[in-house]
Amino acid sequence: AQSVTQPDIHITVSEGASLELRCNYSYGATPYLFWYVQSPGQGLQLLLKYFSGDTLVQGIKGFEAEFKRSQSSFNLRKPSVHWSDAAEYFCAVGALPTASKIIFGSGTRLSIRP
């Protein structure tokens, strides 16, 4: 069975600074990897996903993530954060065949310092 770990519970960065949120997964084969964002009082919104191919994935809102098989990681990055990026970020790993195989991490809460 697969698993996913987000080591950082809470991160604070200054507005305009770069951001990297960590995600580590455990799975025997190539997983399906997702990053979702949840703003306060809202549901989760997909930022980006990785299935195969180019290991650097571009998403919405200026986010990108890099799949590193050797490190079992799928870290989310943004070169310059905006105050509106303050939210909870969830990494998820999926495996075939069924959706019940999708496992979400515990989330990382991002705060932005003015």
Added chain:
Amino acid sequence: ETGVTQTPRHLVMGMTNKKSLKCEQHLGHNAMYWYKQSAKKPLELMFVYSLEERVENNSVPSRFSPECPNSSHLFLHLHTLQPEDSALYLCASSQEETGASEQYFGPGTRLTVT
């Protein structure tokens, strides 16, 4: 706008009440899901429906009863709940019911059991 709506957005109910949560997706998807999101806990998958048939029931207490009358609508019927059932209940949908499918989430129903 994610295309998945949930009503009500907030619900306060006593332990002896019966209430229902409603979810509707406008995306033409074949699969729908109920998740429970509690503070400081990972997202918990409760039920999965594919083409209106329940395909997953993750050991959820019988006081939660799902219903999927068609591929666009999903209900969660609640009765004799406990205070520990207070949480954000999220509905999601995806094109297919697989671990590779990105899910689209509604804004959730914030449930408080008194």
